[in-house]
Amino acid sequence: MFSLYTDAATQPQSGLSAGGILIVHDHHQTQLKVELTATTNHTAEFEVARLGFEHLARLIGDACETTTVLFYTDSQIVSDSLAKKYAKHYQKLVDDLLAAQAPxxxxxxxxxxxxQNQGAHTLANQALHSAEERK
Structure with missing residues (x-):
């Protein structure tokens, strides 16, 4: 079993977004900081969640088909949208995330x-600060 935590951070003035991905398995952590293409927080939350699942799938390969993932998000819209498999304004993002979960x-x-999502939150903020410094 794997635990996957994701979080996004967005700077509204600049439109920059970044994400944090934390994967926990057998007391071992994989921490990732990613820059995102999203320019709003909601879209960034969907994007980082998708990227988290895509990275995890690459990490474990064929074992995906026998793997359970506990996915933790502090984004209510991501959580609710996955439960319903629907989001009025974000359906493409929901579909992309569901496809990334499918394996x-x-x-x-x-x-x-x-x-309770401080690991991913801290990674997202660090990535956002790095992106802002480069801009």
Whole structure:
């Protein structure tokens, strides 16, 4: 079983977004900081979640089909949209995220408060600050 935590950070004035991905398996952590193409926080949350699943799929390869993933997000819209497989203004992003989850045997999505998602949150903010410094 793998635990996947994702979070996005967006700077509205610049339109820059970045994400943090934290993968936990057998007490080992993989931490990733990514720059995102999204320019709003909601779209960034979907994008980083998709990237997290894509990275995890590459990491474990064929084992995906027998792997359960506990997915943690502090984004209510991502959590709700996955439960319904629908989001009025974000359907393409929902479909892309569901496709990234498809290789796994089972994905259990859990909304968590931001304070319980500090690992991914910190990575996202670090990535955003790095992107802002380069701009």
């Amino acid at each position: 796994f045997q089972l994905v259990l999505t859990q909304w968590v408060p931001e304070k």
